[in-house]
């Protein structure tokens with residue numbers, strides 16, 4: 001990739017997703033032109049009808065593994081890619097469509113579609129990393145365009161891209177926003193959510209709903225788990241959310257990410273026990 | 277003005293003469309005002325801007341602003357923001373790196389600061405600024421950005437006559453009356469302020485106002501209000517035998533207990549007026565011709581903060597909470613000759629998990645650390 005003569009080849013693929021993350025890349029505007037000079041955009045159907053075959057040096061994948069054919073597709077993509085980078089909550093954590101995980105998917109299909117017999121779907125929606133090796137993960141629903149820009153600039157400069165994985169609160173406080181949790185009693189997920197979005201929800205006076213996933217810092221020795229349980233207890237005890245309201249906070253865009261999944265699971269059990 | 281005179285009266289109705297004096301010295305005046313629901317340092321240009329119209333209610337993990345009809349001007353004690361935001365800014369550009377024909381060039385961001393007068397700093401915050409002075413300006417290397425901001429700051433403190441559930445400045449001996457490090461101090465009475473000067477610059481400004489000397493009974497009334505605020509504080513920080521007492525608790529089981537509740541979110545350190553940790557961010561542009569290097573607030577609660585090559589020195593929340601408390605209340609004394617805590621209570625008010633620094637210190641050090649007076 002350091003070779004200046006031949007530009008690295010970039011591909012952008014899509015699986016089960018809404019295209020929002022690809023739009024974030026398109027919204028790079030002027031920087032998109034610079035990107036086009038720095039790399040050869042070989043495959044990006046959302047942006048161009050020129051669709052070239054692999055291999056690719058950098059592959060960005062949007063979307064989760066949700067339908068049977070996705071499993072073959074992602075294996076093919078992996079085989080053709082130097083670096084494989086997931087973009088967004090779907091590709092990185094299974095996305096909003098992972099809300100069906102653990103429920104009866106046939107039941108959902110019957111409810112939603114007039115002809116359920118035409119629908120082929122997997123029981124669970126899962127992140128790319130559960131199927132093939134992933135080199136980098138960009139979180140968010142959608143991803144943050146500044147983060148994409150930073151990521152690609154680092155990569156093209158030959159620097160290993162590194163993003164902070166700590167809690168959103170640090171950025172929120174650096175920007176000196178009013179804390180909606182402490183000052184308004186809003187159930188903000190910021191304390192256990194990964195930084196990266198620029199604290200855009202608290203900036204608008206609303207609680208973070210965790211679209212960047214759990215703040216889990218990875219070290220050579222392993223990953224540190226976000227203390228989502230403690231925040232859930234606080235929502236219940238101090239903010240007086242019902243069990244159902246608590247579990248819904250963690251059962252959102254990143255419900256399949258383990259820290260949120262485990263916490264939601266505990267509160268679901270509590271809620272079920274209450275009704276027994 | 278004779279040397280024995282040390283306090284004057286400034287009637288609320290004539291407060292604008294004070295603004296004129298500050299303006300004539302080219303100060304931009306800031307005061308804590310409510311903007312978009314939050315208390316922030318905001319530009320004030322006349323006395324009316326100082327009347328806050330809100331009062332704050334601070335508790336463990338909770339902050340509320342309530343509209344008030346009262347004629348008290350400084351009815352808010354403080355918001356999340358302290359003087360730290362003005363002197364050690366959350367983001368500070370430091371260097372711009374530019375690719376040139378010859379290689380790369382480094383352009384240092386020159387420190388620049390405008391003259392700012394803040395009206396409404398509290399005793400705990402003025403004490404915190406003196407602590408930060410030792411951190412950033414003491415020793416062989418001075419922080420030029422802090423220095424520039426600091427030197428152009430005129431501090432007009434307001435003595436507290438009302439404390440919150442989370443305040444404990446009295447036990448830290450930093451307030452509620454501002455002790456040192458201020459230029460001018462005000463104590464609010466019903467229709468007037470008692471004015472004191474604390475520096476040459478403050479004295480010059482006050483003298484130019486030609487104020488009446490405060491009669492004894494008014495000064496006494498002000499002192500009584502402040503004293504009442506001191507005794508109303510229920511929280512007291514244990515200070516017995518520090519820092520050793522905390523060093524001995526390095527292996528306390530309590531660190532694990534607090535870690536079950538702590539979110540490692542860093543809010544406590546972000547709002548603490550003395551915390552000084554920072555990180556450096558480097559942002560290259562897409563054309564890879566320039567890169568901006570910016571200093572940002574960091575925190576010992578950031579799991580990445582204790583990471584050195586190949587090893588994380590504080591891998592768990594228990595390690596990090598121990599680090600925060602042991603440094604703030606203990607080893608700070610060895611390092612900078614004073615506690616790192618002024619008792620402002622912000623870490624406790626703004627903790628989304630409702631963790632109370634004083635309670636945790638008592639739990640770690642043991643109840644008896646409280647009884648004997650340090």
Ligand code: SF4
Pocket residue numbers: 168169172173177178179180181182188189190191202207208543628
């Ligand atoms: S508003 Fe949310 S993200 Fe911001 S400091 Fe409060 S809890 Fe953290």
Ligand code: SF4
Pocket residue numbers: 141168193197198199200201202207208209210211212213
């Ligand atoms: S504040 Fe939270 S929900 Fe909002 S964009 Fe950021 S991570 Fe997503």
Ligand code: SF4
Pocket residue numbers: 404544547548549550604616617618619620621622623624633
């Ligand atoms: S440790 Fe807490 S009470 Fe002490 S100065 Fe910092 S924020 Fe204020």
Ligand code: SF4
Pocket residue numbers: 537538539540541542543544545577623626627628629630631
């Ligand atoms: S003590 Fe409170 S504010 Fe500080 S890191 Fe822990 S949860 Fe966050």
